Amino acid sequence: MQTKTNCIVRKEQYDPKELNLHETLFCNANGYIGVRGTLEEGVPADFPTMRGQYLAGAYEIIPMKQAESLCNLVEKKQTMLNICDTQTIRLSVSGEDFLPAEGGTEEAERILNMSEGYTERRTRWISPSGREIDVRIRRMAHFRVKELFTIDYEVTALNFSGEAVFDSFHIPEVENYSDPNDPRLADESPCFLKLEKQGFREEASFSVTRTKESGVSIAAVTNHRCFSEAKPYSMVREEGEALITRLRIPVRKGERIRVIKYAAFSDSIREKDPLAKAVKVVHDAMERDIDELYEDQKSYLGSFYSRSHMEIKGDKELEDAVSFNMYELLQAAPHDAFAGIAAKGLSGEGYEGHYFWDTEMYVVPFFLMTEPKLAENILSFRYATLQRARENAALLGHRRGALYPWRTITGVECSGYFPSGTAAYHINGAIAYAVTQYYYATSDKDFLIKMGLEILIETARLWLDTGVYDRKGRFQIQEVTGPDEYTCMVNNNYYTNASARYNLSSAAKLYEEFRDEPEIQRLAERLGFSEDEKEEMREAAEKMYLPYDEEYGINPQDDSFLDKPVWDLKATPKEDFPLLLHYHPLHLYRFQVCKQADTVLSHFLFPKLQSRETMEKSFRYYERITTHDSSLSTCVFSMTASMLGLKKEALLYFGDSAKLDLMNRHENTKDGVHTANMGGCYMAIVNGFAGIRITEHGLSIDPFLPEGLTGYSFPFTFRGRRLKLTVEKDTAALKLLSGEAFDFRFREENGRLEEEGLWTHRL
Ligand code: BGC
Numbered sequence: 112m113q114t115k116t117n118c119i120v121r122k123e124q125y126d127p128k129e130l131n132l133h134e135t136l137f138c139n140a141n142g143y144i145g146v147r148g149t150l151e152e153g154v155p156a157d158f159p160t161m162r163g164q165y166l167a168g169a170y171e172i173i174p175m176k177q178a179e180s181l182c183n184l185v186e187k188k189q190t191m192l193n194i195c196d197t198q199t200i201r202l203s204v205s206g207e208d209f210l211p212a213e214g215g216t217e218e219a220e221r222i223l224n225m226s227e228g229y230t231e232r233r234t235r236w237i238s239p240s241g242r243e244i245d246v247r248i249r250r251m252a253h254f255r256v257k258e259l260f261t262i263d264y265e266v267t268a269l270n271f272s273g274e275a276v277f278d279s280f281h282i283p284e285v286e287n288y289s290d291p292n293d294p295r296l297a298d299e300s301p302c303f304l305k306l307e308k309q310g311f312r313e314e315a316s317f318s319v320t321r322t323k324e325s326g327v328s329i330a331a332v333t334n335h336r337c338f339s340e341a342k343p344y345s346m347v348r349e350e351g352e353a354l355i356t357r358l359r360i361p362v363r364k365g366e367r368i369r370v371i372k373y374a375a376f377s378d379s380i381r382e383k384d385p386l387a388k389a390v391k392v393v394h395d396a397m398e399r400d401i402d403e404l405y406e407d408q409k410s411y412l413g414s415f416y417s418r419s420h421m422e423i424k425g426d427k428e429l430e431d432a433v434s435f436n437m438y439e440l441l442q443a444a445p446h447d448a449f450a451g452i453a454a455k456g457l458s459g460e461g462y463e464g465h466y467f468w469d470t471e472m473y474v475v476p477f478f479l480m481t482e483p484k485l486a487e488n489i490l491s492f493r494y495a496t497l498q499r500a501r502e503n504a505a506l507l508g509h510r511r512g513a514l515y516p517w518r519t520i521t522g523v524e525c526s527g528y529f530p531s532g533t534a535a536y537h538i539n540g541a542i543a544y545a546v547t548q549y550y551y552a553t554s555d556k557d558f559l560i561k562m563g564l565e566i567l568i569e570t571a572r573l574w575l576d577t578g579v580y581d582r583k584g585r586f587q588i589q590e591v592t593g594p595d596e597y598t599c600m601v602n603n604n605y606y607t608n609a610s611a612r613y614n615l616s617s618a619a620k621l622y623e624e625f626r627d628e629p630e631i632q633r634l635a636e637r638l639g640f641s642e643d644e645k646e647e648m649r650e651a652a653e654k655m656y657l658p659y660d661e662e663y664g665i666n667p668q669d670d671s672f673l674d675k676p677v678w679d680l681k682a683t684p685k686e687d688f689p690l691l692l693h694y695h696p697l698h699l700y701r702f703q704v705c706k707q708a709d710t711v712l713s714h715f716l717f718p719k720l721q722s723r724e725t726m727e728k729s730f731r732y733y734e735r736i737t738t739h740d741s742s743l744s745t746c747v748f749s750m751t752a753s754m755l756g757l758k759k760e761a762l763l764y765f766g767d768s769a770k771l772d773l774m775n776r777h778e779n780t781k782d783g784v785h786t787a788n789m790g791g792c793y794m795a796i797v798n799g800f801a802g803i804r805i806t807e808h809g810l811s812i813d814p815f816l817p818e819g820l821t822g823y824s825f826p827f828t829f830r831g832r833r834l835k836l837t838v839e840k841d842t843a844a845l846k847l848l849s850g851e852a853f854d855f856r857f858r859e860e861n862g863r864l865e866e867e868g869l870w871t872h873r874l
Pocket residue numbers: 454462467468469594596706707741742743787
C-alpha cells in the first residue's frame with residue numbers, strides 16, 4: 112500500500128478478486144448519497160461487481176421468510192435500494208472501446224483524496240491498434256450539496272488525432288446485489304424500483320421510480336458539460352430501459368478533452384416533489400464553475416479536520432489508516448433525522464443497509480468528540496422511531512417500555528433470526544448510554560428535555576418489565592442475547608445487566624435533575640411516569656445481579672457460560688473461520704467460544720463495577736476464547752487493554768482494528784466498510800491510549816504513549832469548548848483552543864485550564 116498525505120493510493124490491476132474491494136474503498140458518499148467505486152465503462156461478465164448507488168434511509172419492504180409462522184415473528188423486512196445507475200460512461204476513441212479490464216493498461220491507479228473529498232482513477236491505456244490515451248476520472252459526492260454527485264472525465268489523446276465518443280448512461284431500474292450463501296447479505300436480488308417516468312428535458316435526462324410496498328419515490332437527473340477545442344456533437348436517445356447521452360468530440364493529438372457529468376438524486380421521504388428538487392440541484396450546480404464546487408468541498412473538509420484531524424507520529428501508514436476510518440465515518444453520517452448509520456455506511460449492501468447497536472456504541476462517540484451536531488442527528492433518528500420501539504416491545508409481550516429493533520431502517524424490527532436478533536435487548540442499553548454520554552459531553556439540555564429523557568425512561572421501563580427479583584432479592588434479566596452472538600438466549604448476560612443498570616440509573620438520575628422543568632412535568636404526565644416508577648428504576652439498578660465467579664475470579668458472560676466446554680480454537684482449521692459460516696449456531700451455543708468482546712466491553716464502559724484485578728482476569732480469560740469473527744471486537748480489546756495498563760496488547764489489537772478494511776482483514780470489505788470498527792478504532796486512541804472519559808463529573812484523561820509511536824495528537828470538543836491533546840514521549844499537553852476555563856481530572860489529580868491556556872504534565 113502506497114500512501115500520500117491524506118490520500119489512499121492503490122494500483123489498479125483489474126484483478127477480479129480486488130475489483131469489488133476497490134469498489135468499497137473508493138466509494139463516494141456524503142451521508143445522503145453513496146456511489147460505489149465501480150468502473151465507469153463496466154467490467155467483463157465474469158468479474159464480480161456490486162454496481163450500486165444508494166440514498167440514506169430509502170427502502171423497500173419485502174417478505175421475510177419464516178419457516179414456521181410462530182406468533183409475532185417478523186414477517187416483513189426493509190431493505191436498502193440500489194436506486195439507479197448513472198455512473199456508466201462508455202468511451203471509445205476513433206472506434207476503439209476503452210476497456211482497460213480487458214487489457215492494454217500501461218499504468219492505472221486509484222486515489223481517494225480525503226483532504227479534498229474526491230476519488231480519482233488515472234489510467235494510461237493503449238488500444239489494440241496502438242492509440243494511446245491518458246484518462247483521469249474524478250468523482251465527488253458533495254458534502255454541502257447533498258443531492259449532487261459529479262463525474263469529471265478527462266481524456267488526453269497522446270499519439271493520435273481522431274474522435275472521442277462518450278456514451279453516458281442513466282439507467283433508472285437496476286437490481287440489488289445478493290449472495291444466497293452469505294447470511295450477511297440479501298439472498299435474492301430483485302429490482303425494487305419500478306419506473307414511473309423517464310425521458311429528456313432538453314439535454315438533461317430524468318427518471319422517477321417508485322417502490323411497490325413502501326411507496327418511496329426516487330428522482331434522478333443528469334446533464335453534461337463539455338470542454339474541448341472543437342465543438343462536440345451531442346445526441347440523446349432512449350435505448351431499452353436506458354437514457355443515453357452521446358457526445359462525439361473531435362480530438363487532436365496532445366489535446367485534453369473534458370466531460371463533466373452532473374447527477375442529482377432526491378426522494379419522497381424528504382421532498383414533496385423529488386424530481387423538481389433534482390432538476391434544480393443539477394441546474395444550480397451547472398451554473399457554478401466546477402472548481403468552485405471542488406473548493407467548497409475542500410473547505411467543508413478543512414473545517415471537519417480542524418475539529419478532528421488525528422496525528423500519529425512515528426507511523427505514517429497507521430495515521431493514514433486512521434484518517435481513512437474517520438473519513439468513512441463522515442461519509443456515512445446522516446445529515447437529518449430520516450436515516451441512521453448502516454453497518455456498512457453507504458458503501459455497500461452488506462446487512463441490507465440496516466442500522467444496529469453499532470451506531471450508538473461505536474460511532475456516536477466519534478461524532479460526540481468532533482461534530483456533536485451529527486451525533487444529535489443520529490439520536491434524533493432514534494427519537495423519531497421511539498413509537499415503533501414501543502410497538503415492538505408490545506409485540507414481544509411487554510406491558511410497558513420501548514424495545515429498539517435489533518436491525519432496521521425505519522424503526523421496525525427486521526431481524527429474521529430472533530435468537531441473535533430481537534433477543535439482543537442490549538441495543539436499548541447502547542442507545543441509553545449514547546443519549547447520556549451526549550448530554551454529559553455537550554450539556555445540551557434542550558435535547559435531553561425534548562427527546563433524550565423520553566428515550567431514557569422508555570428504554571429503562573423495558574428493563575423493569577423484563578427483569579425479575581430472584582429469591583435473594585437480586586434483579587435478574589433472563590432469556591436475552593448479549594453482544595457475543597456465539598452464545599444466545601441466556602440468563603443474566605453480564606454485559607446486558609450492566610448496561611441495563613446504567614440505563615435504569617441514568618433515567619432516574621436525569622429525571623430527578625430535570626423534573627421541575629415544565630416540559631418534563633408534561634412529559635411525565637403524558638407517559639404516566641411517577642416518582643414511584645423512578646424509585647423502581649433506582650432500586651432495580653441498585654439490585655441488578657452482576658454474575659461473578661469466585662473460583663476464576665472473573666465475571667462469567669452469563670449464568671451458564673462457564674459450565675460449557677471450551678472450544679478448542681488451536682485445533683480449529685484456519686479455513687473454518689469465521690465460525691458462523693461453518694458451524695450450525697446451536698453447535699456454537701454449546702461451547703465457550705466468543706464471536707466478539709462482550710464482558711470485556713462492559714468492563715471498559717463500566718469500570719467502577721469491578722476491581723481492576725477482576726477485570727484483568729476477565730480480559731485474559733475472554734482473550735483466550737474470542738475469535739474476533741465480528742469486526743466489533745479487536746477495537747474493544749484494545750481500549751480495555753489500555754484501561755488496564757496492558758500496553759502491548761492495546762497496540763496489538765489496535766493495529767488489527769485500524770487497518771481492518773484497508774487490508775481487507777475480514778475478507779468481506781467488498782460488501783461495504785465496517786463502520787462500527789472504524790468508530791471503535793477512534794475510541795481505541797481517544798478513550799484507550801489517551802484515556803479520555805466523559806461522565807457527569809466532567810472530563811478526565813489518563814494518557815500513555817504506546818511503544819513504537821513517537822506521539823499522537825488530536826483536537827476534540829467538550830461542552831462547547833475546543834481542545835487539543837498532544838501526547839509525546841515524556842509529556843502530555845492539553846490546550847484549550849476556544850471556550851471558557853474549566854476543571855478536569857488528570858489521573859488522580861485535578862487540573863484547570865484558563866481561556867486559551869496550555870496545561871502540560873510529565874508522563
Ligand atoms: C455483530 C453485531 C453487529 C452486526 C452488524 C454482527 O456480526 O455480531 O454485533 O451489530 O454484525 O455490524
